[in-house]
Amino acid sequence: MDEAGAPDQIAIRCTIMRGGTSKGVYLLEQDIPGAGLMRDRLLKRLMGTPDILQIDGLGGSRLITSKIAIVGRSTGPDADIDYTYAQVVPERDMVVYTSNCGNISAGVGPFAIDAGLVAGTAPMTTVRIRNTNTGRLLIARVPVAGGQAKTAGSFAIDGVPGTGAEIQMDYARTVGGKTGHMLPTGASVDTILLEDGGAVRVTVCDVANPCVFVHAADIGLEGGELPDAFTGNTALLDRLREIRGKAAVLAGLCTDWRCVNEQSPALPLMLLVSPPKACRTMRDTVVATEAMDLQARLVWYDRCHESMAGTGSMCTAAASRIEGSVVRQAMAPGAAETNRLRIGHPMGVMTVTVEAQPTNAPGGVAFRTLAFSRTARRIMDGVTYVPRETSTPGANLQRSL
Template sequence: MSDQETVRCVLMRGGTSKGLYFHESDLPASGPRRDRLLKRLMGTPDVLQIDGLGGSRPITSKVAIIAPSTRDDADVDYTFAQVSIGDDEIGYNGNCGNISSGVGPFAIDEGIVPAVDGITVVRIHNTNTGKKLVAHVPVEDGKSKVDGDFALPGVPGTGAEIVMDWSGTVGAKTGKLLPTGNPVDDIELSDGTRVAVTICDAGNPAVWANAEDFGLTGSELSAEINENTALIDRVRELRGRAAVLAGLCADWRAVDRQSPGIPLAGLVAAPADYETLNGADIAARDMDLRIRLLFMNRLHESIAGTASICLAAASRVPDSVPGKISANRADGLLLAGHPSGITPVRVEGSPDHFGLLGFSRTARRLMDATAYYPRSTF
């Protein structure tokens, strides 16, 4: 077309997120030109992303950039980008656990990694954090398998189970599981209240606090949180002050600009019966705790994959905020109740050495696409 250019991409669902997956060789080099292209493809900035491929929610405005790895201990290099929606911004300062679950299938189906029928192991170097994660991808007839009996809360139906091991991502951004060295820190907010938090870094950095300290029960859904501007402002301040303590930004007031997305902010509560976004009844006996995660200043409809990793790790730290709520199960699982259901996270070992820190996800290629963008973008 005379006034448009094209770029190849794959639209994939990875876990409970959806995004555009690219070969790095199909994009401009890292920098402003690449950023401008990705934002234009998504339709950012616009709260509806109506003139692009984004879905107007943080979980549908994501990008994965993949290439053969430059490291001997990895098969692919993977860069994650979170494209803002209403703001003209794009962030690379963390990883996404859900989008990560699509990297292995993409690499296999695109011929970057040789397919091995049964299970193909894909070693993934995440360039955002410099850490390595490992995907165990079901394969059949040389392609990643889609059909299976694994059910993922927040995704309709079932699919082939992809097991992701994140034990190599402890200290992803700060170099330490506990960036401050403390299982609990007291943070004083501008309104004079003091909040006990656990700042933990595995998968992605996150700050965990008790839901009751923010006037919540832990069973709230989207409308009750997203429309509560006072609550959102308090959690933003909590996130900002935790980011300063973790060395992720210099001024808590500028956290959305200096450290967008991380640390994640989670409000935890003891098990209780509640109703999901889809109207399903969840029983207290089926979970170890409840979690309401705020991501990009909105309630996450389920739980981010990296947040589940961080939560599981933090739950094994003695005297931590999540640790005081959840008990160490003999089966090596943490069962986290979130707005879409219950997610099991595998956690084996201790904070000194996690032998396994991971979760299972499903992924599906939705479209192999030629994306168009106006030539005037540049």
């Protein structure tokens, strides 16, 4: 941290970047305290949490704009940089480190090149990223010109205006990153008994981030609902929280499903899947049935994601190649015979690459390639200020997850 600046504030270098369909603050690891209470307190103050509007910080009051990437040179021989993802929840007094963010990870390679942590070589530089949240290796292929990451290009993604340079993110090395197994329960489908006497079929899969997949129809939804349909729907959110909590117990991520929001607030991600069907997007456009292989709605922190998380897309792609999985059941006929998966989401369609091969391991498949493409753009470089009192530990601090 830089002690210069106003007498009662601390100055910290930062970059604001859009990575995929998220936006976050990118920090150099050397500029902030090490992992612990001081770091947590600083990050919350920097973003303006727990004020739901984050009016006194850099956060944008939404989950997809309240994210942080902490980047530094790697301490291991198999990676170029280490990257820690921090989700600062707008209305909760917490920083969550238990998961990774695929969209924010797409900005890590360009950030590292532009910050001089990795030498940029045209036309493409491969950046090996060790994600400290999961302990797994991500491979970013970043277009470069003049030693800097390119921004301009012709690649477009639904949920982001305009086009940009295509960044390829390969997640094939992230299988079992959190639980140690692609199928933490050992089964492609489990049945969860609900407190009201009902039951739902789920697939719990751990690739990129652990996810629990449920047929949208099994909880009374069509599958093409937009995020507003979830907001304020207490009965629906309570039901989804119960399913997620019981899946978290099955995966060993928490001990009591009723406490999932405290014990494991981020994981597993909850995905509602359904067969492809023409639907209207948040931009008031229509996606045709034949433009997708299935529909998915991702619910996290009791909210429906506006598009599709990068890690969620990777886990969905992996589960789509597992015989009998909930995802496989929802797919269009023949879709699993290609090397792509087209996922319909509230903003449009996300197309990912999945090259699988048979194996005797649980799940029956291994992955040669598990990748998605994103764009990223550096929006601002500068200095952010936090009150100097932030650097003084408070008596009531509690370590975040």
